[in-house]
Amino acid sequence: MDKKAAAKRIQELRAQIREHDRRYYEEAAPTISDREYDRLYRELVDLEAQFPELVTPD
Numbered sequence: 625m626d627k628k629a630a631a632k633r634i635q636e637l638r639a640q641i642r643e644h645d646r647r648y649y650e651e652a653a654p655t656i657s658d659r660e661y662d663r664l665y666r667e668l669v670d671l672e673a674q675f676p677e678l679v680t681p682d
Contacts, residue, residue, distance in 0.1 A: 630675045637668040638682070 625633070644661055648654045654661075672679045 625671075625674075627675055627678070630671050631678055634668060634671050634675075634678055637664055637671070640664055641668065 641661075641664055644654065644656055644664070648661075
């Protein structure tokens with residue numbers, strides 16, 4: 625995966641994770657399993673490790 629594709633996927637993952645956080649913490653109505661959430665989070669962490677210049681404070 626090149627940097628441009630990684631940046632796009634990282635943006636998508638962050639948006640998905642934020643949405644799932646909102647549903648879980650604010651609405652108490654999760655729409656995915658913990659396992660699926662963990663998979664999304666691990667993918668994000670792995671991409672950020674591969675492309676540290678794309679890491680943001682959030």
